Structure formats: structure tokens, C-alpha cells
Amino acid sequence: MAENNQADYEVHTNCRVLVALDFNNPQDALAFADQVSPSQCRLKVGKELFTLAGPQLVDQLQQKGFEVFLDLKFHDIPNTVAAACKVAAEMGVWMVNIHASGGVKMMQAAKEAVASVAPKNGRAKTKLIAVTVLTSTSEQDFAQLGFSGSIEQQVVNLAKLTYQAGLDGVVCSAREAEVLRRTIGEDFLLVTPGIRPEGYAKDDQTRIVTPRQALINGSSYLVIGRPITKAENPQLALQQINQSIKGL
Numbered sequence: 001m002a003e004n005n006q007a008d009y010e011v012h013t014n015c016r017v018l019v020a021l022d023f024n025n026p027q028d029a030l031a032f033a034d035q036v037s038p039s040q041c042r043l044k045v046g047k048e049l050f051t052l053a054g055p056q057l058v059d060q061l062q063q064k065g066f067e068v069f070l071d072l073k074f075h076d077i078p079n080t081v082a083a084a085c086k087v088a089a090e091m092g093v094w095m096v097n098i099h100a101s102g103g104v105k106m107m108q109a110a111k112e113a114v115a116s117v118a119p120k121n122g123r124a125k126t127k128l129i130a131v132t133v134l135t136s137t138s139e140q141d142f143a144q145l146g147f148s149g150s151i152e153q154q155v156v157n158l159a160k161l162t163y164q165a166g167l168d169g170v171v172c173s174a175r176e177a178e179v180l181r182r183t184i185g186e187d188f189l190l191v192t193p194g195i196r197p198e199g200y201a202k203d204d205q206t207r208i209v210t211p212r213q214a215l216i217n218g219s220s221y222l223v224i225g226r227p228i229t230k231a232e233n234p235q236l237a238l239q240q241i242n243q244s245i246k247g248l
């Protein structure tokens, strides 16, 4: 596989798919990485895999030339979240995230911590984004939590706070991408899970959108797990998704 140098990072420019490596062992994650190329996708390491395999696995994926989104969704007091984000930035990950509902002070502390880390090996500065409302949450779930108003209103509210705190973008559903582009503008990353190709099962997601429609709505990056990793031929599933969004 490709070595970890500047040239490897340039191949990612047009790559919009972030594959969620939600495997229950590091061997399967590494085997998946060996079937695909950094020009086709970036890789997302989430809570299960990181708890199992930690920074060593992240490093192995980076050594294979992949940019890694460390999806640990930190949510704690400002000092704790800032310290965790600093460690993530020192690992050289492409992107890390926190929960916007932790508040502006927490987001600002995290931002300062990430900014204090000098990027290494020709990489770009680690991007810091904030989760608004999880894509598994329905309007009914949202009301049950005691919120009044719609999910869309809350996503816009949290995205505005995230923008004011100086972060690079948010995690939201692609259903909210259009309104966020109208209210916040183009210079803000919209990272959207809950992506389902036409006809694919919803699983536990509720606010789903197809890959093509998500980009039309204004998504910057598509987070896709099971439709690729659980496919009979994951490499082909990724290729087909990339084909379906070509030119967007």
C-alpha cells in the first residue's frame, strides 16, 4: 500500500465518502482497508473499534495512506474535552468530533486545543466538528427527550453556535443540509451520516438520504457504514456509491 507522505494526502481531494469501520475486531478493519484505496474513501474509526484497538489501529490505517476521522463524539467539561481533542490532533487524525450540546465554552476550549498542535508529515491541521442531533433520532424521540420545536430548528441552533465557536463544521443529517447552507453558508463542513442507497434498509437510522441527494442538498462528506461494510462485495458497493455521485 501507499506510504504516508504528502502525495498520499493529495489523492483525497475529491473523495466524499467516509467509510464507518464499525467492525468488532481490528483484523477486519485492516482487511477492509487493504481492499480499498485512499483515493476512494477516507476511514472513520468509532467507539467500538477505538475501544478495542486504540491509537495503534489509527496509526496502522494512516500508515496505509488513509485519512482517519476519529468519531469519538467527546462530551464532557471543557477541560476534559479539550485535552482529549489535543491528543487526537497529536495522533495526526484528519478529523475529530465533539458534541455541540456541550456548549460554546466547551467547543472553544476544544478548538484552542486542536489549534495548539502543529500538523506533522505534511498533513493538514486536524478538522474539528460538532455533532448536532444524531441521525438515529426521530421527531418522536426528540420530543420524548423534552425538547420543544423541531429537530431542524435544534440542528440550526447548534450549528450556529458551532460556527460562532470557530469549529470547521457539524455532523447532521443531509436532510438539514439545505437549510444549513442557506443560514450558515458554504464555508462550513456538513458531515452527514444516515446515508442509504435507494432500497437499502434504514437499520437504526431515521433521518436518511441517498448519497446523490445528500450532495445535492449540500453535504460535504457522506458517512457510510453498513451499506458498504456489510455488503457481499464491499469494494464493489463503495465503487457503485462513488459512481452514483460522480460529478457532484
Ligand SMILES: O=c1ccn([C@@H]2O[C@H](COP(=O)(O)O)[C@@H](O)[C@H]2O)c(=O)[nH]1
Residues within 6 Å of the ligand: 020, 022, 046, 131, 133, 134, 135, 136, 171, 172, 193, 194, 195, 203, 205, 223, 224, 225, 226, 227
Ligand atoms: O448522527 C450520527 C453521528 C454518527 N453516526 C455514525 O455514523 C456511522 C453510520 O453507520 P451506518 O452503518 O451507515 O448507519 C456509525 O458509525 C455511527 O456511529 C451516525 O450514524 N449518526
